[in-house]
Amino acid sequence: xxxxxxxxxxxxxxxxxxxxxxxxxxxxxxxxxxxxxxxxxxxxxxxxxxxxxxxxxxxxxxxxxxxxxxxxxxxxxxxxxxxxxxxxxxxxxxxxxxxxxxxxxxxxxxxxxxxxxxxxxxxxxxxxxxxxxxxxxxxxxxxxxxxxxxxxxxxxxxxxxxxxxxxxxxxxxxxxxxxxxxxxxxxxxxxxxxxxxxxxxxxxxxxxxxxxxxxxxxxxxxxxxxxxxxxxxxxxxxxxxxxxxxxxxxxxxxxxxxxxxxxxxxxxxxxxxxxxxxxxxxxxxxxxxxxxxxxxxxxxxxxxxxxxxxxxxxxxxxxxxxxxxxxxxxxxxxxxxxxxxxxxxxxxxxxxxxxxxxxxxxxxxxxxxxxxxxxxxxxxxxxxxxxxxxxxxxxxxxxxxxxxxxxxxxxxxxxxxxxxxxxxxxxxxxxxxxxxxxxxxxxxxxxxxxxxxxxxxxxxxxxxxxxxxxxxxxxxxxxxxxxxxxxxxxxxxxxxxxxx
Amino acid sequence: xxxxxxxxxxxxxxxxxxxxxxxxxxxxxxxxxxxxxxxxxxxxxxxxxxxxxxxxxxxxxxxxxxxxxxxxxxxxxxxxxxxxxxxxxxxxxxxxxxxxxxxxxxxxxxxxxxxxxxxxxxxxxxxxxxxxxxxxxxxxxxxxxxxxxxxxxxxxxxxxxxxxxxxxxxxxxxxxxxxxxxxxxxxxxxxxxxxxxxxxxxxxxxxxxxxxxxxxxxxxxxxxxxxxxxxxxxxxxxxxxxxxxxxxxxxxxxxxxxxxxxxxxxxxxxxxxxxxxxxxxxxxxxxxxxxxxxxxxxxxxxxxxxxxxxxxxxxxxxxxx
Numbered sequence: 001x002x003x004x005x006x007x008x009x010x011x012x013x014x015x016x017x018x019x020x021x022x023x024x025x026x027x028x029x030x031x032x033x034x035x036x037x038x039x040x041x042x043x044x045x046x047x048x049x050x051x052x053x054x055x056x057x058x059x060x061x062x063x064x065x066x067x068x069x070x071x072x073x074x075x076x077x078x079x080x081x082x083x084x085x086x087x088x089x090x091x092x093x094x095x096x097x098x099x100x101x102x103x104x105x106x107x108x109x110x111x112x113x114x115x116x117x118x119x120x121x122x123x124x125x126x127x128x129x130x131x132x133x134x135x136x137x138x139x140x141x142x143x144x145x146x147x148x149x150x151x152x153x154x155x156x157x158x159x160x161x162x163x164x165x166x167x168x169x170x171x172x173x174x175x176x177x178x179x180x181x182x183x184x185x186x187x188x189x190x191x192x193x194x195x196x197x198x199x200x201x202x203x204x205x206x207x208x209x210x211x212x213x214x215x216x217x218x219x220x221x222x223x224x225x226x227x228x229x230x231x232x233x234x235x236x237x238x239x240x241x242x243x244x245x246x247x248x249x250x251x252x253x254x255x256x257x258x259x260x261x262x263x264x265x266x267x268x269x270x271x272x273x274x275x276x277x278x279x280x281x282x283x284x285x286x287x288x289x290x291x292x293x294x295x296x297x298x299x300x301x302x303x304x305x306x307x308x309x310x311x312x313x314x315x316x317x318x319x320x321x322x323x324x325x326x327x328x329x330x331x332x333x334x335x336x337x338x339x340x341x342x343x344x345x346x347x348x349x350x351x352x353x354x355x356x357x358x359x360x361x362x363x364x365x366x367x368x369x370x371x372x373x374x375x376x377x378x379x380x381x382x383x384x385x386x387x388x389x390x391x392x393x394x395x396x397x398x399x400x401x402x403x404x405x406x407x408x409x410x411x412x413x414x415x416x417x418x419x420x421x422x423x424x425x426x427x428x429x430x431x432x433x434x435x436x437x438x439x440x441x442x443x444x445x446x447x448x449x450x451x452x453x454x455x456x457x458x459x460x461x462x463x464x465x466x467x468x469x470x471x472x473x474x475x476x477x478x479x480x481x482x483x484x485x486x487x488x489x490x491x492x493x494x495x496x497x498x499x500x
Numbered sequence: 501x502x503x504x505x506x507x508x509x510x511x512x513x514x515x516x517x518x519x520x521x522x523x524x525x526x527x528x529x530x531x532x533x534x535x536x537x538x539x540x541x542x543x544x545x546x547x548x549x550x551x552x553x554x555x556x557x558x559x560x561x562x563x564x565x566x567x568x569x570x571x572x573x574x575x576x577x578x579x580x581x582x583x584x585x586x587x588x589x590x591x592x593x594x595x596x597x598x599x600x601x602x603x604x605x606x607x608x609x610x611x612x613x614x615x616x617x618x619x620x621x622x623x624x625x626x627x628x629x630x631x632x633x634x635x636x637x638x639x640x641x642x643x644x645x646x647x648x649x650x651x652x653x654x655x656x657x658x659x660x661x662x663x664x665x666x667x668x669x670x671x672x673x674x675x676x677x678x679x680x681x682x683x684x685x686x687x688x689x690x691x692x693x694x695x696x697x698x699x700x701x702x703x704x705x706x707x708x709x710x711x712x713x714x715x716x717x718x719x720x721x722x723x724x725x726x727x728x729x730x731x732x733x734x735x736x737x738x739x740x741x742x743x744x745x746x747x748x749x750x751x752x753x754x755x756x757x758x759x760x761x762x763x764x765x766x767x768x769x770x771x772x773x774x775x776x777x778x779x780x781x782x783x784x785x786x787x788x789x790x791x792x793x794x795x796x797x798x799x800x801x802x803x804x805x806x807x808x809x810x811x812x813x814x815x816x817x818x819x820x821x
Contacts, residue, residue: 443625448662448716451622452676452732453650453683462675466666466715473666 060099063194066121067095070202070242073123081171083184084206090188091200098194107193110386110418111356115325116271116299119238123202124149124229142258142479143168144222145207149229150241150272152207165212168221170205179210182248186279186307192329195301199275202242209245211253213281220256220287220477227261230268233297240271247277249284251309256287258480261302263295263322271299278304280312282336287315287476291484294322296351303329310336310365317474318345319484320355321491330359334397337365346471347376349383349415350491356386363397374406375471377464378415379492385417393425393432400427404434409441409467441467464492570600571637573740573771574621579632580796581620590616592796593632598740601768603785606775607807608793609815614775615659617793618744622656623649637739650676651683655738657729659745659775664716669728672716673698673735680736698735704764705731706757722749730761741765743774747781759784779811 071092074080080088100117101108145168146156152170159168167179174180188200211217229239249255261272272294280286286306294300300323306314320326332341347355361370376385385408393400408417421434441463449459468488475481574597581591590613598604608614620627621634623646634641641649664672670691677697678688689697699709705727717725726746733741743762747755762785766772774781782790782804790807792800794815800806 444662445664447625447646448658448664449672449675450646451650451656451658452672452736453647453679454675455647455679456645458675458679462667462671463664466664469666 058097058099059095062100062117063095063098063198066198067092067201069121070123070198070240073125074202074204083180083187084171084203086184087188087200087203087206091197094191094197095194095201098197101194107358107388110384111325111327111354113299113325116238118236119269119271120236121238121240121271124151124239124241142219142222144224145169147207147223147225147241147243149227149239150202150204150225150243150274152205152243162217163215165210166215166217167208167210169207171208172205174208179208182250183208183210183246186246186248186277190277190305190307190331190333192275192303192305192331195273195327195329196275196303196305199242199244199273199303202240202273203244203275204242205244207243207245209247209255209257211247211249211255211284213250214252215250216254217256220258220289222258222260225259225261225272225274227263227268227270227272227294227298230264230270230295230298233267233269235269238269238271238299240273242273242275244275245277246279247286248279249281249286251282252284253281254285256289256476258289258291258477260291261294261300261322263293263298266295267297268295269297270295271301273301275303276305278306278314280306280308280314282309283311284309285313285315288317289475289477289480290316290318290320290328291480292318292320292322292326292328293487294326296322296324296353298323298325300326301329302327304331306330306332308332308334308336308339308341311338312336313340313342315342315476316344317471317476318343318357319348319468319472319475319488320346321348321350321488322353323355324353325356326354327356327358330357332359332361334361334363334365334368338367339363339365339369341368341370341372343370343372343374344471344474345372345374345376346468347374347385347387348379348468348488348491349376349385350379352380352382354384354386358386358388358390360390360392361402362392362394363400363402364394365397367399368397368402369400370402370404372404373471374404374419375408375467376406376417377409377411377467377492378417379411379464381412381414383412383415385419387417387419387421389419389421389434391423391432391434393423393427393430395426397427398429400430400432402430402432406434406436407467408436408438409464410438411440411464461492465489570602570768572597572599573637574598574773575633575635576621577633577635579617579620579634580630581616581627582630584626584628587628589630590627590796591620594793594796594798596791596798598771598773600739600771601766602771602788603766604771604773605782605787605790605807606773606793606798607777607790607810612793613796614793615744616796618656618659618742618773618775621649621742622646622654647679650736651680653737653739654742655733655736655740656742657726657733657744657746659748661717661720661725661729663718663720665718667716668713669716670695670698670712673712673732676732676736701731701734704734704761707731723751723754726750726758727754730758734761734765737765739770741770741772743772743776745775745777747776747778755781756784779807782807 101113103109143159144157146153162168167174209221223245225243227241231237247257278286292300308314341361345357349355355376357374372389374387374389378385387406389404389406391402391404393402404421406419406421408419410417417438419436421436423432423434425432441460445463446459450456472481472484475484576594576596579591579594580589582589594617606614616627620629629642636652636654674691674694677694681688702709702711707727717728720728746758750758759781762772787804790802790804791798792806
């Protein structure tokens with residue numbers, strides 16, 4: 001057992017001794033209104049009366065071992081800022097009682113994580129050399145932040161002068177006390193699953209994007225996450241990186257965030273375990289684009305946790321095509337009325353890969369408006385897509401208007417999709433809809449092409465592109481749209497050619 | 501129509517029943533055409549109907565004729581078709597011949613088979629041809645895939661144009677246009693060249709340039725969808741345009757625009773087959789023939805006056821077939 005390593009952490013935990021509710025939240029903060037925990041089976045560590053032995057007996061040795069490795073990898077650095085330490089503590093604590101998920105756990109029923117579990121997980125060690133390892137195009141016009149193997153690399157990032165009061169950068173370089181205070185209110189303010197906590201323990205840094213009240217940032221911030229360290233497939237070792245970003249947009253502020261994940265040469269094995277937290281203040285707006293094109297042998301686990309205050313708008317457009325195992329956990333918590341939430345996802349599984357979206361939208365206040373569109377194409381007989389879309393309309397969320405639609409295209413025999421759209425409605429004056437369609441291409445659309453002289457194969461190809469284009473066209477930035485479009489075309493081409 | 505030429509009713513069935521008309525036909529050439537003799541197999545039609553159809557022949561020769569004798573474009577014989585899934589028969593022996601430069605109008609009650617007829621002509625997969633033949637420009641259409649029919653020059657405007665989210669109008673048209681260029685052995689047009697080719701055509705249907713960048717029919721109003729069909733016709737061209745209720749759901753201005761575009765497309769070599777419920781379109785596009793469809797057959801053929809009568813008296817005025 002790795003308990004010796006974990007023990008001191010528990011001692012340092014400032015909340016373990018004060019919290020009386022089964023919640024890791026400090027009592028001076030507004031209590032989050034989660035009615036249902038994302039992982040209800042999890043035992044909260046704050047049941048402090050349990051002896052350590054009891055806690056340890058619930059622990060998963062494999063998990064503790066990873067946690068230990070992650071901690072060791074960070075121990076050489078200078079003492080972290082208190083906020084980061086707090087994050088690590090809270091995360092470590094929750095890891096004590098979190099086993100590695102199996103197919104018997106509902107959230108992982110269709111998602112096999114054994115690929116990670118069977119590997120020897122090795123954190124990518126010290127900060128990398130400040131070189132441009134991938135020949136990253138640096139000509140981008142946008143302010144951008146570069147992460148190499150989870151480490152924020154200032155020297156590769158380009159940040160033009162930003163409006164007064166805006167902070168973008170590492171927590172280590174955050175000097176404003178006021179911002180620090182705000183940030184501290186949100187760090188470790190949410191509890192995700194095992195992977196969330198592993199990131200909390202293993203993240204070398206916390207990158208903060210802070211947009212003050214009423215401030216509108218014109219050009220989007222481009223966050224580029226690059227995995228350089230990788231091993232050849234077949235190796236037992238799996239390098240892991242844990243980037244973590246917190247975005248806080250104050251009242252009336254507005255910002256566009258582009259997150260782009262790329263791998264090295266496209267064949268390397270690695271594990272990117274990323275967390276992004278977004279706080280959208282009152283009347284604020286965050287437009288979030290998330291592009292995942294990792295190596296086809298990579299594991300990519302991503303958490304996006306969003307907190308929406310009253311009259312705020314959060315828009316997410318996701319396009320995921322990479323990874324052997326790609327999982328996006330998306331959690332949106334409404335903390336005020338009149339919010340607007342717009343989620344669009346396009347997943348493409350064109351080799352023996354799994355694309356998984358687990359989304360949860362919790363509405364606790366009146367007049368929330370939400371739309372979710374999930375589309376996926378599985379173009380490989382060993383490919384798989386998973387969608388679990390949960391929308392909770394709780395008691396006080398009257399006059400909610402929530403719509404959800406998932407559409408899947410299966411282009412090969414044995415291609416698999418598991419969709420589980422689910423609405424939980426307690427309020428009685430709401431408008432909610434959900435739909436799921438799994439199909440081949442639409443006959444009448446194919447015929448429309450044919451009737452204009454276009455042969456069946458060209459028509460199929462055009463329709464397959466267009467299926468994803470519905471989501472891609474929602475990307476708010478033309479440069480991104482263009483890039484993603486051409487990438488997808490390239491990826492789909494062999495799949496289409498191979499199709500009858 | 502039978503009243504105009506009562507003699508035709510009494511024409512006894514003979515190996516070439518049309519020959520008796522020869523003496524008072526303005527254009528003899530037409531009647532010596534072997535294609536024409538195949539037009540209406542005499543033995544399968546009731547005498548009254550045969551009379552009506554026979555009348556068509558001399559009239560057909562009367563207009564839209566240049567120096568050359570017009571070629572037959574489409575010849576449909578005894579066409580029967582059923583819904584592919586339920587095998588329910590819809591068309592029960594349709595006969596129709598269309599020559600170059602003619603405008604044919606098909607009218608009929610809801611459910612009489614008009615739209616099915618149009619769809620069968622272009623090879624819609626929902627229907628199965630169970631008998632008869634369709635010959636277009638001398639080729640057997642029934643052997644051709646829908647895209648081959650389109651490339652051969654058959655164009656159908658959809659009654660309910662299909663939405664294709666994610667494919668822009670200009671991309672869609674470029675694909676279709678380049679398919680035609682390939683078929684003709686011409687080099688394909690690049691997006692820029694193609695833009696140059698189609699942007700002037702927008703005027704035809706009175707649409708703005710941003711129309712090209714919108715997704716095919718997605719979020720289009722009823723009128724915009726119909727204009728888009730005509731726009732496609734104008735861009736792609738066709739020897740025979742089949743317009744299935746192109747006038748439904750159009751306001752007066754849109755109707756005029758669409759009619760203007762149809763007239764603009766019509767030449768001495770092209771023909772139009774229009775399916776409509778209303779006479780008002782015929783105020784703008786003058787028909788050569790009006791056919792009435794009933795129970796999967798063409799039961800009456802005549803001039804524009806037929807459409808006027810239908811407009812006034814309804815379909816009940818058709819004598820039982």
